[in-house]
Amino acid sequence: MATTTLPARAARRSAAARRRDRSATFAFWVLMSPMVVGLLLFTVIPIVWGLLLSFTDARSQITVGDWIGFENYQWVLGQQEFLRSLRTILVFTVFIVPLTFAVSLGLALLVDRAGWGRGIFRTAFFIPTAISYVVASLVWKLGLFNSLPYGVANLGLSNFGIDPIVWIGPGDIPWYWVVLVTVRLWLQVGFYMIIFIAGLQEIPKDLYESAFVDGGRPGWTTFRTITLPLLRNTSIAVIVLSLINAFQAFDEFYNVLGGGSFASGGNLSLARPPLVWLYQTAFGGQEYGRGSAGAFILTALIIAVTLIQGRVLGFGRSSAEK
């Protein structure tokens, strides 16, 4: 474009321009500094520190101890409790992710179709987002799924002549999964429903019209051929977010199953997710070296699962993951 003025421009890029560059650099780093310093202090240094701890025998101390190589990692991977916690979280994920997807999409479709009272229904499904896992666990454990006959679920079942169920406890049937899955569903489907509603509203209405002309009757067919494919990106976002969150489950397990003293841990031995195991190892047993090793194994797992899932969803059927 302005090729003729090159020498002139070079001349103009003189003192004034350099001063402007320097002031830009200054402004950039001042505005960035809280974020950069904070992340260095509370993300980068912890990771490096934790990595060092995980290779030493740091016990009841948070300073780096004697170098012991991969012993902590071997110890963690040899712990039955840790391996069981991975199985626990896998079972939990297998239930919670598809259920969350189906329920939140279902709610979104229903709310999207409602004309009158739409805002009221949306609020009813969305408001659990404001509630903490601790409060919800309390209501689920002592109110809805109280194992005694006066629990809401047991009272309801008694109308059909069904004896009270011990929801939370070591029985033949692991009823506590019902408690753990429903509490998370209730808390999070409203959030994902909002994301789905936003996705639904971006689908052009005349697509359905054209499909109708071509013989696609509203209902299952248009849902399968239009709605679902066009919600692809939204769906991926919902699945990835709910999966990452499920892997880091702690609050509801700790509060629904926990109880009594720290050492006994109540019913936690029934279903102990990795974060609870990590919490008990690192803080109950003061095993910071081993705890850090466990944390890194888990981080690696989460990243691996996220990446694999991204590829599977990203490339559809063509992927050849195991």
Added chain:
Amino acid sequence: MATTLPGGRPAPRRGGSYWGRLRGRRVLGTVAVYAALIVLAALFLLPFYVMVRSALMTNRQITAFEWLWLPNPPQWDNLRELLDESDILIGLRNSAGIAIIQVVCQTLFAAMAGYALARIPVRGRDLVFFGLLTTLMIPSAVTFVPTYAVVSWLGGVGTLWGIIVPGLFNVFATFLFRQFYLDFPVEIEEAGRLDGAGYFRTFFGLALPNSYGIMAALGALSFIGSWNAFLWPLVIGGQDAKTVQVVLSSFLTAQTIDLAQLFMAAVVGAAPLVIIFLVLQRYIVEGVKLSGIKG
């Protein structure tokens, strides 16, 4: 506009007939939709009802085998006893302080960094941005053991600032602010810059006051997250700097349980957020939509 079906065939457009022929099915469909919505909404609101109802009952009424729909008479004494005899007020105060400081600083820091990344051209900017994005990969809840080590070394265990400070740096919000400022009309800023305003004055005087929408959306969400956080306050604050969630949890996992008081405690712990939620719902919805980008 020629629309194309997913199959690749161009679809002839004949408006009207679709919506017209739909009407017959529609009445039946609408009835079914509303029936489902009402049943589901009742189911979703049931836990709130159980919580409030039990909070205003005596223990004997709660444990009765006959279902009581309404507390009669409401036991307001449950509330007074809870406030007098437990630490819940300390928890409420701590949680409110933590949430307010975290929301303000988190939003401000993210806006500052987001603006710098979007608008100030310096060498190495992309590298900084890439560095920030890599930290998004790390699941925060899992790094709580090593972060505990650092905060403990800084003397933050058992203190409120130990709970607050590590939660002030939100990379995802930074990313969203950067997106927002990239779309921010340059003309407004250039007009300001001609007046001789530097980057700081442009940011604090022009850009920041014009981003209340996104700030409210992200701030409302981060308030909820802050108030409801459990694992980190449990690990760092413990019983020395209790948040309301830690207080509730220690009631729940205690050896002896006073049911009526527990439900009342749950109501007191949840009520501030339910009110905030209802008032700010519009912004929260926007915040959730933004979060959907993360996937």
